Amino acid sequence: MLSRWGNGLYSIDRLRGEMDRLFENLAGGVSPWTDLVGGGSFPSLNVCEDDRNLYVEAEVPGLKMEDLEILVSGGELTIKGDRRGMSESDVTYHRRERGTGQFARVIRLAVPVDAEKVEAALQAGVLTITLPKAESARMRRIEVKSS
Amino acid sequence: MATKTTEMQKKPQAEVSRAERTRSGRAYLPNVDIIERKDELLVLADVPGAAPGDIDIHFENGTLEIYAKVPPRNRESGRIVLQEYGIGDFHRVFEVSEAVDAARIHAECADGVLTLHLPKVEAVKPRKIAVKAG
Numbered sequence: 001m002l003s004r005w006g007n008g009l010y011s012i013d014r015l016r017g018e019m020d021r022l023f024e025n026l027a028g029g030v031s032p033w034t035d036l037v038g039g040g041s042f043p044s045l046n047v048c049e050d051d052r053n054l055y056v057e058a059e060v061p062g063l064k065m066e067d068l069e070i071l072v073s074g075g076e077l078t079i080k081g082d083r084r085g086m087s088e089s090d091v092t093y094h095r096r097e098r099g100t101g102q103f104a105r106v107i108r109l110a111v112p113v114d115a116e117k118v119e120a121a122l123q124a125g126v127l128t129i130t131l132p133k134a135e136s137a138r139m140r141r142i143e144v145k146s147s
Numbered sequence: 148m149a150t151k152t153t154e155m156q157k158k159p160q161a162e163v164s165r166a167e168r169t170r171s172g173r174a175y176l177p178n179v180d181i182i183e184r185k186d187e188l189l190v191l192a193d194v195p196g197a198a199p200g201d202i203d204i205h206f207e208n209g210t211l212e213i214y215a216k217v218p219p220r221n222r223e224s225g226r227i228v229l230q231e232y233g234i235g236d237f238h239r240v241f242e243v244s245e246a247v248d249a250a251r252i253h254a255e256c257a258d259g260v261l262t263l264h265l266p267k268v269e270a271v272k273p274r275k276i277a278v279k280a281g
Contacts (some may be wrong), residue, residue: 043159044232050225057220059157059195059232061259063262086182091189094201097178098193110228125259 017117028094042103043079043127049140054111054131062098068122070129072115077129080104157232158241173235177213177261181241187254188245188265194237195259196220202261211241215261 042057058066062083069080085100112134120129160174177192190211194202197215205212215237246268254263 043167045229046227046231046234047229048225050226053280054228059189059193059259060245061193061195088182088184092183093180094183095179095181098180098191099178122258123192126203140185 012033015123019045030104040105042099043105045105045107049111049133052133054109054113054133055077056107056129056131058105058129060122060125060127063122063125065120065122068120068127070118070120072118072131075109075112076106076107078104078106079127079129090105103141159183159233165210172234174238175233175235176239177215177237179239183245186214186267188243188247188267190241190265192237192239192261192263193259194256196234197237197256197261199256202254202256204252204254204263206243206247206252206265209243211243211263211265212239213261213263214238240273245261 014044020070026119043060046057048055060081060083063081065082068081071078071080080103083100085098104128109131113131114134117132118129120127122128155192158176159175174202177194180189180191180245185201190213192213192215194213194215194217196217196248200257201216201218203216217234217236220234243265247253247265248268251266252259252264256262
């Protein structure tokens with residue numbers, strides 16, 4: 001599991017995030033993008049959409065594509081990975097803020113997607129996943145004929 | 148609830164930077180590891196989205212400053228449906244107490260991680276002084 005040392009402020013941030021999420025849920029599920037139980041909260045995600053695709057972006061510095069596993073099934077997106085730390089033992093850590101270890105994040109996709117055509121790109125530690133919307137979910141312009 | 152996991156959350160930079168930036172937008176504090184080896188200090192900083200050419204490192208009078216420019220990557224089309232982190236430059240300043248050989252500082256950047264080597268000043272080697280017979 002991901003762990004992190006240092007800065008006490010951090011846990012307050014996290015608590016606040018969880019409170020926000022709790023209130024959001026109480027308020028009647030403002031966001032359909034809910035975390036599924038069992039997944040962690042790393043990596044943080046930004047999601048946007050246009051008519052054709054969903055774009056999910058995450059910052060995963062230090063990871064290569066082979067360290068990541070991306071699964072789409074049953075309307076869920078799973079991002080799994082392992083961030084390895086240094087293996088040297090005879091060194092002294094003065095700061096250790098960069099988390100290491102295995103992580104898994106699962107989110108429910110609010111829109112059906114075509115799992116066969118999902119693409120992922122990784123550049124400078126930024127992961128971008130493009131999920132084409134299923135044909136049924138695409139916005140379609142309907143011609144109105146005059147009679 | 149599943150096992151509590153902690154994650155690396157992006158922290159906006161505190162209001163203590165020495166000079167104001169001309170670019171608008173927020174700067175974030177990169178997460179760092181600082182590791183002391185026998186002959187160097189090693190600084191690892193997470194700067195996702197920054198290309199090697201966009202990173203400025205200054206070392207002067209024991210102050211180490213890291214500034215990584217992150218180009219905006221907002222999509223022109225489309226609407227945001229979930230936003231859990233912000234995108235902006237990374238900036239962090241350290242006071243380095245060890246004696247560092249500034250001329251030999253070097254850095255590399257790969258996969259959004261900056262690796263900075265600060266070699267320690269070589270300690271004066273013990274010298275044996277031979278005493279001649281007078």
